[in-house]
Amino acid sequence: MSTTMPTSRQRRLRTWAFWAVPVLLLLTPLATNAYTQFIINGMLISILVTLGFTLVIGNLGQLAFANTAFFGIGAYASAILSAKLGLPWIMTIPLAGALGALGGFLASSAALRGIRSYYLAIITLAFGELMRWAYLHTKPLTGGTDGLPLPRETMFGISLSDDTLKFYIFLAVTVVLVKATLNLLRSRFGRAVMAVRENEVATASLAIPTARVILTTFIWSGFVVGCAGALFARHVGHVFPESFGMLHLIASFAMVLVGGLGSVLGAVLGAVVLTALPEYLRAFPGMEELFFGLIVAAVLVAMPLGLASLLRRLSPIFVERYYREES
Amino acid sequence: MTELLHVNGLSVRFSGLTALDDVSFTLQEGAVRAVIGPNGAGKSTLFNAISGYVTPTSGTVHLKGQELTKLTPHEIAEQGVRRTFQNGGLFPELTVLENVLTGLHAQIEGSFLDILLGRSKALKSEAENIHRARELLKLMSMDHMADTRAGDLSGGQQRIVEIVRTVASDPPVLLLDEPAVGLSPVARAQMMEIIHRLAGEKGVGILLIEHAVELVMAAADRILVMAAGARIAEGTPEEIREDRAVLEAYLGHS
Amino acid sequence: MLMQLTLGGFAQGAIYALIALSLTVVYRSTTVVNFGHGDFVMAGAFLSYVLVVLAGIAFLPAAVLAMLAMFVLGVFFSKGLIRPIRGGPHIGLALMCISAGYILRGIARMVWGREVLPMPPVFDIEPIFIGNLVITGDAVFIIGTVFVLLVVFFGLLGLTDLGKMVQAVYQSPRGARLIGLNVERFNDFSWGVGAALGALGGILVAPISLLHPDLGASFLIKGFAAMTLGGFGSLGGAVLGGILLGLAEQYAGAYLDSALIEITAYVVIVLVLFIRPHGLFGRKAVVKV
Ligand SMILES: Nc1ncnc2c1ncn2[C@@H]1O[C@H](COP(=O)(O)OP(=O)(O)O)[C@@H](O)[C@H]1O
Ligand SMILES: [Mg+2]
Numbered sequence: 001m002s003t004t005m006p007t008s009r010q011r012r013l014r015t016w017a018f019w020a021v022p023v024l025l026l027l028t029p030l031a032t033n034a035y036t037q038f039i040i041n042g043m044l045i046s047i048l049v050t051l052g053f054t055l056v057i058g059n060l061g062q063l064a065f066a067n068t069a070f071f072g073i074g075a076y077a078s079a080i081l082s083a084k085l086g087l088p089w090i091m092t093i094p095l096a097g098a099l100g101a102l103g104g105f106l107a108s109s110a111a112l113r114g115i116r117s118y119y120l121a122i123i124t125l126a127f128g129e130l131m132r133w134a135y136l137h138t139k140p141l142t143g144g145t146d147g148l149p150l151p152r153e154t155m156f157g158i159s160l161s162d163d164t165l166k167f168y169i170f171l172a173v174t175v176v177l178v179k180a181t182l183n184l185l186r187s188r189f190g191r192a193v194m195a196v197r198e199n200e201v202a203t204a205s206l207a208i209p210t211a212r213v214i215l216t217t218f219i220w221s222g223f224v225v226g227c228a229g230a231l232f233a234r235h236v237g238h239v240f241p242e243s244f245g246m247l248h249l250i251a252s253f254a255m256v257l258v259g260g261l262g263s264v265l266g267a268v269l270g271a272v273v274l275t276a277l278p279e280y281l282r283a284f285p286g287m288e289e290l291f292f293g294l295i296v297a298a299v300l301v302a303m304p305l306g307l308a309s310l311l312r313r314l315s316p317i318f319v320e321r322y323y324r325e326e327s
Numbered sequence: 328m329t330e331l332l333h334v335n336g337l338s339v340r341f342s343g344l345t346a347l348d349d350v351s352f353t354l355q356e357g358a359v360r361a362v363i364g365p366n367g368a369g370k371s372t373l374f375n376a377i378s379g380y381v382t383p384t385s386g387t388v389h390l391k392g393q394e395l396t397k398l399t400p401h402e403i404a405e406q407g408v409r410r411t412f413q414n415g416g417l418f419p420e421l422t423v424l425e426n427v428l429t430g431l432h433a434q435i436e437g438s439f440l441d442i443l444l445g446r447s448k449a450l451k452s453e454a455e456n457i458h459r460a461r462e463l464l465k466l467m468s469m470d471h472m473a474d475t476r477a478g479d480l481s482g483g484q485q486r487i488v489e490i491v492r493t494v495a496s497d498p499p500v501l502l503l504d505e506p507a508v509g510l511s512p513v514a515r516a517q518m519m520e521i522i523h524r525l526a527g528e529k530g531v532g533i534l535l536i537e538h539a540v541e542l543v544m545a546a547a548d549r550i551l552v553m554a555a556g557a558r559i560a561e562g563t564p565e566e567i568r569e570d571r572a573v574l575e576a577y578l579g580h581s
Numbered sequence: 582m583l584m585q586l587t588l589g590g591f592a593q594g595a596i597y598a599l600i601a602l603s604l605t606v607v608y609r610s611t612t613v614v615n616f617g618h619g620d621f622v623m624a625g626a627f628l629s630y631v632l633v634v635l636a637g638i639a640f641l642p643a644a645v646l647a648m649l650a651m652f653v654l655g656v657f658f659s660k661g662l663i664r665p666i667r668g669g670p671h672i673g674l675a676l677m678c679i680s681a682g683y684i685l686r687g688i689a690r691m692v693w694g695r696e697v698l699p700m701p702p703v704f705d706i707e708p709i710f711i712g713n714l715v716i717t718g719d720a721v722f723i724i725g726t727v728f729v730l731l732v733v734f735f736g737l738l739g740l741t742d743l744g745k746m747v748q749a750v751y752q753s754p755r756g757a758r759l760i761g762l763n764v765e766r767f768n769d770f771s772w773g774v775g776a777a778l779g780a781l782g783g784i785l786v787a788p789i790s791l792l793h794p795d796l797g798a799s800f801l802i803k804g805f806a807a808m809t810l811g812g813f814g815s816l817g818g819a820v821l822g823g824i825l826l827g828l829a830e831q832y833a834g835a836y837l838d839s840a841l842i843e844i845t846a847y848v849v850i851v852l853v854l855f856i857r858p859h860g861l862f863g864r865k866a867v868v869k870v
Binding site: 004005179180183184187188189191192194195197198199201202203204205206207208209210216322323324325 | 378380399400401402404405409410412416417418419420421424425428429430431432433435437439442443444445449450453454457474492493496
């Protein structure tokens with residue numbers, strides 16, 4: 001059974017669409033009100049969070065749950081750097097990414113010590129909760145339970161509380177990071193990542209330094225999600241420890257799974273589909289948890305390959321390839 | 328003929344069990360050396376010790392005079408000693424082409440940053456190697472399968488793709504752990520043909536573990552017979568056929 | 582002071598031991614780690630609350646009923662949601678457990694919202710004073726219950742034919758299948774036992790703590806820490822690890838910093854996995870190429 005690969009015409013169409021979609025999105029602020037704009041901004045953040053997560057649990061196949069920790073680290077880094085050191089927020093994005101990457105490095109150091117499978121899940125879960133404890137108990141820096149507000153700031157004479165301005169910045173960051181991740185996956189690096197998932201022993205026999213592949217994947221995942229954290233800090237304007245707890249984790253799982261484990265297209269789909277809905281559930285206590293719990297359970301049983309697999313069946317244009325022939 | 332691999336006094340002990348006991352031999356360019364022996368004789372352990380997956384208790388391995396013994400598996404592979412696995416080492420979820428490309432990993436140029444930024448240096452090398460991978464598949468008449476999920480191939484096709492992947496980088500030394508096991512007679516013959524061609528045309532030095540005695544006799548220049556971790560005989564197929572110790576210890580049983 | 586802390590540590594540790602043991606029961610027979618187990622514990626606590634406070638049943642029969650209900654829930658979870666994805670990757674199984682936990686938590690929060698519920702005290706035992714040492718009824722009851730339960734559990738496992746069969750299954754599920762044991766049903770049963778034992782942990786803490794839908798999360802981590810400390814997969818190790826963790830929390834909280842009580846478990850997990858991944862009593866796993 002040979003997978004039908006996209007034809008070269010379809011590949012060109014796809015490249016074209018990759019740039020056309022964000023360009024068209026530039027127009028959305030014309031058609032939205034403040035509330036829908038806020039939701040769309042949230043979707044962009046979710047795309048990055050899901051992308052970073054799917055890279056580790058889908059492509060690398062590691063049961064690592066530190067994604068929410070990377071997200072929190074990024075958000076707090078951004079908030080602290082702007083509020084306490086007075087850095088312009090835009091400059092905190094790469095720095096938050098770097099600290100998220102450091103988180104990724106720590107998580108991978110566990111994986112590299114041979115802590116795998118359930119042990120890795122447990123230790124990364126503990127890492128996330130330790131970080132939350134740290135936010136609560138370093139009050140001078142993080143504001144403890146009161147959280148930390150971001151200072152008022154303007155860019156190009158426009159206030160950074162303006163959702164349209166934020167949208168353009170978020171969109172640019174998202175497009176750059178998604179494109180870079182696609183570049184990674186469609187290269188020898190991306191193939192090595194999946195080779196490690198499939199058979200780590202055999203991977204090493206092909207002169208692929210498996211430890212470095214694992215380390216780099218975690219670091220890049222941490223970077224992407226750390227950047228998303230910086231966006232999130234500005235998105236909500238005030239970071240609280242509760243934003244980085246278990247609810248965020250299950251929401252990320254749901255997005256990864258609904259879209260399709262290990263698929264970039266799936267990360268985008270899952271994030272878009274699942275960011276808007278829960279907004280309406282938030283008013284009813286418990287509904288969000290119930291909703292995400294049921295979604296994950298249902299997807300696992302009925303559609304384990306996610307929405308991306310449905311699209312793939314529609315047209316080969318959605319088939320993700322892990323090599324790059326053109327140019 | 329130049330000497331490629333030099334294995335000297337290699338031993339491996341697993342908490343009490345001596346799986347490999349003071350084994351020495353050399354492998355020449357273009358030579359096929361078979362390793363035979365009953366199950367549990369230590370053949371796979373010999374491969375694991377040479378390729379860095381288990382640490383030898385004593386002894387050394389050299390490739391063209393350079394010591395490999397302390398290197399990690401991926402470093403040894405990079406030096407040019409590549410292997411297949413007894414239970415098959417393909418990546419089932421990747422396509423055939425992607426599998427072969429993983430064998431070219433170290434050949435593809437471009438740093439992590441080049442790849443991340445999509446710089447033309449990385450893209451060019453990627454495209455060249457894809458071309459090369461397709462050529463290799465064509466040589467084995469597997470090019471029509473390039474986009475098939477490796478897990479969907481038949482057993483024989485999987486073994487062949489694994490060999491294509493392993494030799495893609497033109498390694499001087501190849502270790503094949505039971506490559507023909509479970510294959511149909513036709514596929515077996517094809518496999519032996521491939522091994523012959525690799526040794527004869529490309530000068531690859533091949534170490535081959537194989538159970539089917541008639542195949543070994545036909546394919547190998549020299550045979551190493553092992554039992555209980557130790558070498559019990561060594562020589563040309565004709566010499567081995569005559570060897571009493573072998574007849575008693577190994578051939579007699581099967 | 583030291584004696585008082587030790588007593589408190591034993592009482593807490595007994596709960597952790599119970600939770601770690603229930604996680605291990607499921608893990609040993611099914612190789613699934615229940616990442617939603619904390620919420621099974623929470624569900625046990627809430628069920629006993631409903632039966633005692635809302636239905637007016639006495640504590641002991643209520644506890645038995647709650648455990649039975651959780652047993653049934655565990656069996657259904659195994660049959661309905663775990664079985665269909667058994668052949669799939671580990672990640673799917675872990676996620677399924679997590680989602681089950683969230684479903685339970687969501688239901689609890691829908692019913693009780695953000696309220697924090699106090700359960701009336703049920704152990705009307707006068708505290709005993711020995712010098713400075715105060716032995717409360719709760720402590721006696723918790724330690725006593727868990728002790729009796731452990732004796733029964735390990736007694737059944739070690740001395741009865743049923744127990745020996747269970748041990749045989751732990752050794753080799755394939756062998757068990759060969760001699761005609763229905764492994765699927767055995768797994769369902771293990772899920773039931775694990776859920777009921779975990780629920781008992783919740784039932785025991787209910788009267789001495791405030792109930793809220795999030796109470797499970799920390800118990801999950803404590804259970805993991807106890808398992809990791811004792812050696813993942815070892816039944817006895819889970820119990821010893823639980824007790825040691827309870828003691829460590831009390832000592833760290835009293836002698837170092839009270840904020841440390843909350844994170845002792847995390848620190849234990851990180852330290853053990855980095856220094857001695859197979860735990861204090863577990864054996865090193867051998868990886869074959
Ligand atoms: N990693 C290991 N740990 C412990 N014992 C091993 C390991 N690998 C192999 N052995 C043992 O070493 C002996 C030789 O095994 P092996 O080399 O696989 O034999 P062969 O490939 O000749 O059938 C066997 O008894 C096997 O059980
Ligand atoms: Mg073998």
